[in-house]
Amino acid sequence: MAMVESNAEGLRRDGRLERLRLFGLSSPALLMVLVILVIPVGWLFYVSFIGADGQFSLENYERMIKRKSYARIFMTTFQVSLLTTGLCIVIGYPLAYFLSQLPNRLANLLMITVLLPFWTSLLVRTYAWLVLLQKKGLVNDWAISLGLWDEPIKIVHNMTGTLIGMVHIMLPFLILPVYSAMKAIDKDYLKAASNLGASPRRAFWTVFFPLSTPGLFAGSLMVFVLCLGFFVTPAVLGGGKVIMVSMKIVSNIELFVNWGAASALGVVLLVITMAILWIASRFVNLAAMTGGGH
Amino acid sequence: MSQDPSSALPITVRNVTKTYGAVHALDDVSLDVKSGEFLTLLGPSGSGKTTLLMVLAGFTRPDTGSLKFGEAEMIRTAPHLRDVGMVFQNYALFPHMTVAGNVGYPLRLRRVPKAEAAERVERALDTVQLGGYGERRIDQLSGGQKQRVALARSIVFEPRILLMDEPLSALDKKLRDRMQIELRHLHEKLGMTTVYVTHDQREALTMSDRIAVVNHGRIMQLATPQQLYDYPANRFVADFIGDSTFVPVTRSGDEVIYGDRPLAYTGALPDAASLVLMVRPERLRIAAQGGAEGANLFEGTASEVVYQGDSYLMYARLADGSEISLRGTIRGGTVANLPKAGDPVTLALDAADTVLIDGGET
Numbered sequence: 001m002a003m004v005e006s007n008a009e010g011l012r013r014d015g016r017l018e019r020l021r022l023f024g025l026s027s028p029a030l031l032m033v034l035v036i037l038v039i040p041v042g043w044l045f046y047v048s049f050i051g052a053d054g055q056f057s058l059e060n061y062e063r064m065i066k067r068k069s070y071a072r073i074f075m076t077t078f079q080v081s082l083l084t085t086g087l088c089i090v091i092g093y094p095l096a097y098f099l100s101q102l103p104n105r106l107a108n109l110l111m112i113t114v115l116l117p118f119w120t121s122l123l124v125r126t127y128a129w130l131v132l133l134q135k136k137g138l139v140n141d142w143a144i145s146l147g148l149w150d151e152p153i154k155i156v157h158n159m160t161g162t163l164i165g166m167v168h169i170m171l172p173f174l175i176l177p178v179y180s181a182m183k184a185i186d187k188d189y190l191k192a193a194s195n196l197g198a199s200p201r202r203a204f205w206t207v208f209f210p211l212s213t214p215g216l217f218a219g220s221l222m223v224f225v226l227c228l229g230f231f232v233t234p235a236v237l238g239g240g241k242v243i244m245v246s247m248k249i250v251s252n253i254e255l256f257v258n259w260g261a262a263s264a265l266g267v268v269l270l271v272i273t274m275a276i277l278w279i280a281s282r283f284v285n286l287a288a289m290t291g292g293g294h
Numbered sequence: 295m296s297q298d299p300s301s302a303l304p305i306t307v308r309n310v311t312k313t314y315g316a317v318h319a320l321d322d323v324s325l326d327v328k329s330g331e332f333l334t335l336l337g338p339s340g341s342g343k344t345t346l347l348m349v350l351a352g353f354t355r356p357d358t359g360s361l362k363f364g365e366a367e368m369i370r371t372a373p374h375l376r377d378v379g380m381v382f383q384n385y386a387l388f389p390h391m392t393v394a395g396n397v398g399y400p401l402r403l404r405r406v407p408k409a410e411a412a413e414r415v416e417r418a419l420d421t422v423q424l425g426g427y428g429e430r431r432i433d434q435l436s437g438g439q440k441q442r443v444a445l446a447r448s449i450v451f452e453p454r455i456l457l458m459d460e461p462l463s464a465l466d467k468k469l470r471d472r473m474q475i476e477l478r479h480l481h482e483k484l485g486m487t488t489v490y491v492t493h494d495q496r497e498a499l500t501m502s503d504r505i506a507v508v509n510h511g512r513i514m515q516l517a518t519p520q521q522l523y524d525y526p527a528n529r530f531v532a533d534f535i536g537d538s539t540f541v542p543v544t545r546s547g548d549e550v551i552y553g554d555r556p557l558a559y560t561g562a563l564p565d566a567a568s569l570v571l572m573v574r575p576e577r578l579r580i581a582a583q584g585g586a587e588g589a590n591l592f593e594g595t596a597s598e599v600v601y602q603g604d605s606y607l608m609y610a611r612l613a614d615g616s617e618i619s620l621r622g623t624i625r626g627g628t629v630a631n632l633p634k635a636g637d638p639v640t641l642a643l644d645a646a647d648t649v650l651i652d653g654g655e656t
Contacts (some may be wrong), residue, residue: 186384186386188382188386189386189388191351191353191382192382192387192388193374193388193399194352194353194372194373194374195351195352195353195376195379195380195448196400196403196447196448196451197375197377197400197403197404197451198374198403199374200374202403203374206399210390211388211389211390
């Protein structure tokens with residue numbers, strides 16, 4: 001009996017030691033999170049509550065509510081994000097469907113055409129669009145010589161140009177999750193639907209599309225959230241007419257050296273993004289519960 | 295749910311060929327499935343049995359041939375217009391619909407009024423003993439329940455032909471045994487012409503009116519389970535169905551000689567120059583002292599005796615060098631009296647169980 005008891009104590013000690021050792025192993029990661037995430041974000045919150053006089057104040061937030069320009073900036077940000085997401089769905093979903101139905105080797109080859117721009121510098125692509133879309137650019141030249149329109153039209157330095165650039169940059173973020181969700185759909189589901197009397201069109205809308213929605217949802221969410229904080233493309237292609245939150249943050253720092261105002265904008269953007277993710281995560285869970293995709 | 299069996303349709307397959315590159319998945323297959331019959335396509339994997347089923351369902355387009363349901367030519371009809379029920383190997387239940395959603399799916403496509411559809415769904419679920427499961431999600435079901443839902447979904451629109459692609463292969467053995475009997479009863483009740491694919495010979499023997507043994511894209515034999523087991527048409531069928539061992543014999547006219555003695559047999563001889571004797575282990579017995587009346591006797595040496603609970607299995611080497619096996623039931627005292635490895639044994643096979651088949655390879 002004594003033997004058994006001493007073993008129990010030893011085993012307990014071993015268990016405690018093991019937990020300690022595991023904690024020791026994960027401490028570098030925890031430290032990293034603390035240094036590069038918790039402290040900066042905490043600092044951001046702190047600075048956002050410091051007024052011009054260096055004292056605690058809510059003035060940075062009050063300004064956001066009082067001034068109409070801020071409301072407009074938030075509206076623009078949501079408008080651009082929503083439109084970009086919508087256009088990405090309209091272009092990306094059929095493309096992902098097309099890729100998912102091809103034989104694997106061809107699909108992988110064509111996937112490179114999606115990934116190659118994805119791997120190219122954001123700045124390079126944005127400036128490339130600027131060159132293509134300007135008044136004497138390739139797009140206007142070709143359109144005129146094809147007779148699509150007579151005069152060079154303004155398709156850059158405005159909302160149109162911003163959207164063209166944003167959609168091009170965001171498209172892979174939508175296509176990849178949608179494609180992988182579509183690849184995971186067992187072909188037997190469509191055979192079963194067909195066997196039970198569904199025309200190819202009915203089978204698509206009643207079986208394939210619902211099963212692909214978790215991927216579509218994940219992709220759309222990713223695009224939308226990335227759009228909310230986007231800076232380079234609207235700054236270059238918007239020509240100062242499309243002002244998003246990120247651009248206001250930059251101007252607050254560079255023009256007005258107002259760190260408090262910039263931080264407050266950052267906090268609001270962060271809170272909105274978190275709220276959207278939190279709400280969306282409930283729907284994502286719901287989608288997983290109904291069994292669609294992965 | 296019960297149907298007039300006369301509404302079932304016969305299936306006529308004529309000269310269907312399907313090649314993948316140089317491989318003949320189906321090699322000039324012709325087959326008649328009678329109205330209301332339960333016919334099983336039995337064969338090893340890659341034999342073409344599933345390809346044939348997919349041709350019936352419309353998912354595989356053959357190179358040539360004809361397929362009729364009743365009088366109607368179907369070979370070029372799209373799968374969704376064929377109106378045949380099918381149970382898939384992995385069930386293919388839609389994960390984004392409930393049980394009732396799945397079973398009601400074919401009715402929604404056919405624009406059956408809601409109230410009637412709900413009633414038919416419930417009746418179909420009752421038929422497969424899943425009454426009241428309508429609101430369950432698919433991932434809440436066990437394998438056996440999924441199988442039943444898949445079955446309910448394939449019969450709810452009262453197709454006149456039902457196809458099943460190894461529907462029981464994912465179930466454990468006990469459940470599989472029970473489902474075999476249930477499917478059989480269901481078939482008797484609904485009366486639809488059924489084509490069933492399996493690689494499990496016991497399943498085929500248990501359930502079928504007739505079995506078509508398929509190999510290399512051809513039908514090797516089409517017969518009732520008993521005919522198939524007792525009088526296989528060739529060596530492949532004899533080997534594939536049941537355990538059998540083969541003993542070389544020589545033919546001289548109507549006489550069949552093993553060693554130096556003619557064999558007594560009752561059946562007809564196949565039309566072949568070279569014959570082999572097919573020995574089913576359970577038809578062979580250890581001869582009592584003095585021999586048995588009218589039975590063929592084989593002398594040999596026991597090489598191994600295996601105890602298997604309900605029966606024993608004895609392997610013996612005959613004088614000509616061929617190995618045969620014998621299965622016997624075990625009762626009190628049997629085990630103590632069994633020969634040991636190395637003992638000489640005399641084995642008896644009744645004339646009625648002496649089956650001679652074409653010795654050529656197919």
